[in-house]
Amino acid sequence: MDLRALRDRAGLTVLDVAKELDCAESSIRNWEKGRTTPKMEVWQVFRLRDLYKCTEEELVQAVKESMLAEDT
Template sequence: MNLRALRERARLTVLDVAKDLDCAESSIRNWEKGRTTPKLEVWQVFRLRDLYECTEEELVQAVKESMQAQEA
Protein backbone atom coordinates (compact mmCIF):
# COMPACT_ATOMS: atom_id res chain seq x y z
CA MET A 1 0.00 0.00 0.00
CA ASN A 2 1.46 3.37 -1.00
CA LEU A 3 1.02 6.78 0.64
CA ARG A 4 -1.97 7.73 -1.46
CA ALA A 5 -3.74 4.48 -0.61
CA LEU A 6 -3.11 5.06 3.11
CA ARG A 7 -4.52 8.58 2.85
CA GLU A 8 -7.57 7.48 0.90
CA ARG A 9 -8.20 4.60 3.31
CA ALA A 10 -8.29 7.19 6.10
CA ARG A 11 -10.76 9.22 3.99
CA LEU A 12 -8.55 12.29 3.98
CA THR A 13 -7.87 14.81 1.24
CA VAL A 14 -4.45 16.15 0.33
CA LEU A 15 -5.56 19.46 1.84
CA ASP A 16 -6.54 17.77 5.12
CA VAL A 17 -3.10 16.23 5.49
CA ALA A 18 -1.23 19.37 4.42
CA LYS A 19 -3.08 21.51 6.95
CA ASP A 20 -2.53 19.03 9.76
CA LEU A 21 1.19 18.67 9.04
CA ASP A 22 1.64 22.39 8.35
CA CYS A 23 3.13 21.83 4.90
CA ALA A 24 2.24 22.50 1.28
CA GLU A 25 -0.31 20.42 -0.64
CA SER A 26 2.30 20.04 -3.37
CA SER A 27 4.58 18.31 -0.87
CA ILE A 28 1.93 15.70 -0.11
CA ARG A 29 1.31 15.14 -3.83
CA ASN A 30 5.03 14.82 -4.54
CA TRP A 31 5.42 12.24 -1.75
CA GLU A 32 2.50 10.24 -3.08
CA LYS A 33 3.88 10.28 -6.62
CA GLY A 34 7.36 9.33 -5.44
CA ARG A 35 8.92 12.54 -6.72
CA THR A 36 10.33 13.46 -3.31
CA THR A 37 10.97 11.64 -0.07
CA PRO A 38 9.11 13.03 2.93
CA LYS A 39 11.45 14.99 5.14
CA LEU A 40 9.46 15.33 8.32
CA GLU A 41 10.08 16.41 11.86
CA VAL A 42 9.47 13.74 14.47
CA TRP A 43 6.09 15.17 15.50
CA GLN A 44 4.98 15.11 11.87
CA VAL A 45 5.85 11.44 11.47
CA PHE A 46 3.76 10.52 14.49
CA ARG A 47 0.94 12.79 13.37
CA LEU A 48 0.95 11.26 9.88
CA ARG A 49 0.84 7.79 11.43
CA ASP A 50 -2.15 8.83 13.53
CA LEU A 51 -3.91 10.53 10.61
CA TYR A 52 -3.48 7.48 8.41
CA GLU A 53 -4.37 5.13 11.28
CA CYS A 54 -1.40 2.90 10.55
CA THR A 55 1.77 1.65 12.20
CA GLU A 56 5.20 3.17 11.71
CA GLU A 57 6.15 0.08 9.70
CA GLU A 58 3.18 0.54 7.36
CA LEU A 59 4.12 4.19 6.90
CA VAL A 60 7.73 3.32 6.03
CA GLN A 61 6.56 0.63 3.61
CA ALA A 62 4.13 3.07 1.98
CA VAL A 63 6.95 5.57 1.41
CA LYS A 64 9.07 2.82 -0.18
CA GLU A 65 6.22 1.73 -2.45
CA SER A 66 5.52 5.32 -3.51
CA MET A 67 9.19 5.86 -4.34
CA GLN A 68 9.38 2.58 -6.31
CA ALA A 69 6.41 3.63 -8.43
CA GLN A 70 8.34 6.71 -9.57
CA GLU A 71 11.36 4.61 -10.49
CA ALA A 72 9.30 2.28 -12.71
Protein backbone atom coordinates in the same frame (compact mmCIF):
# COMPACT_ATOMS: atom_id res chain seq x y z
CA MET B 1 -0.01 -0.02 -0.05
CA ASP B 2 1.51 3.34 -1.01
CA LEU B 3 1.03 6.75 0.61
CA ARG B 4 -1.98 7.66 -1.50
CA ALA B 5 -3.67 4.38 -0.66
CA LEU B 6 -3.13 5.03 3.06
CA ARG B 7 -4.60 8.53 2.70
CA ASP B 8 -7.55 7.26 0.68
CA ARG B 9 -8.19 4.50 3.23
CA ALA B 10 -8.28 7.15 5.96
CA GLY B 11 -10.80 9.19 3.95
CA LEU B 12 -8.59 12.27 3.82
CA THR B 13 -7.85 14.77 1.07
CA VAL B 14 -4.43 16.16 0.21
CA LEU B 15 -5.57 19.46 1.71
CA ASP B 16 -6.58 17.73 4.98
CA VAL B 17 -3.13 16.19 5.35
CA ALA B 18 -1.28 19.36 4.36
CA LYS B 19 -3.17 21.38 6.98
CA GLU B 20 -2.52 18.81 9.70
CA LEU B 21 1.19 18.61 8.90
CA ASP B 22 1.55 22.37 8.31
CA CYS B 23 3.07 21.87 4.87
CA ALA B 24 2.24 22.52 1.23
CA GLU B 25 -0.28 20.42 -0.67
CA SER B 26 2.34 20.03 -3.40
CA SER B 27 4.62 18.30 -0.88
CA ILE B 28 1.96 15.69 -0.14
CA ARG B 29 1.34 15.13 -3.87
CA ASN B 30 5.07 14.81 -4.56
CA TRP B 31 5.45 12.26 -1.76
CA GLU B 32 2.53 10.24 -3.06
CA LYS B 33 3.90 10.25 -6.63
CA GLY B 34 7.38 9.32 -5.46
CA ARG B 35 8.90 12.54 -6.78
CA THR B 36 10.38 13.47 -3.41
CA THR B 37 11.09 11.65 -0.18
CA PRO B 38 9.12 12.95 2.79
CA LYS B 39 11.29 15.07 5.03
CA MET B 40 9.38 15.64 8.23
CA GLU B 41 9.93 16.59 11.82
CA VAL B 42 9.28 13.86 14.37
CA TRP B 43 5.90 15.31 15.38
CA GLN B 44 4.81 15.24 11.72
CA VAL B 45 5.70 11.57 11.36
CA PHE B 46 3.62 10.68 14.40
CA ARG B 47 0.77 12.92 13.26
CA LEU B 48 0.78 11.30 9.81
CA ARG B 49 0.76 7.85 11.40
CA ASP B 50 -2.24 8.84 13.51
CA LEU B 51 -4.05 10.46 10.58
CA TYR B 52 -3.57 7.39 8.40
CA LYS B 53 -4.38 5.03 11.29
CA CYS B 54 -1.36 2.88 10.58
CA THR B 55 1.83 1.71 12.25
CA GLU B 56 5.24 3.29 11.72
CA GLU B 57 6.22 0.18 9.77
CA GLU B 58 3.25 0.58 7.42
CA LEU B 59 4.15 4.23 6.91
CA VAL B 60 7.76 3.38 6.05
CA GLN B 61 6.61 0.66 3.66
CA ALA B 62 4.15 3.07 2.02
CA VAL B 63 6.94 5.60 1.43
CA LYS B 64 9.08 2.86 -0.15
CA GLU B 65 6.23 1.75 -2.40
CA SER B 66 5.51 5.33 -3.46
CA MET B 67 9.18 5.86 -4.31
CA LEU B 68 9.28 2.62 -6.33
CA ALA B 69 6.27 3.74 -8.35
CA GLU B 70 8.24 6.75 -9.57
CA ASP B 71 11.08 4.49 -10.73
CA THR B 72 8.83 2.46 -13.02
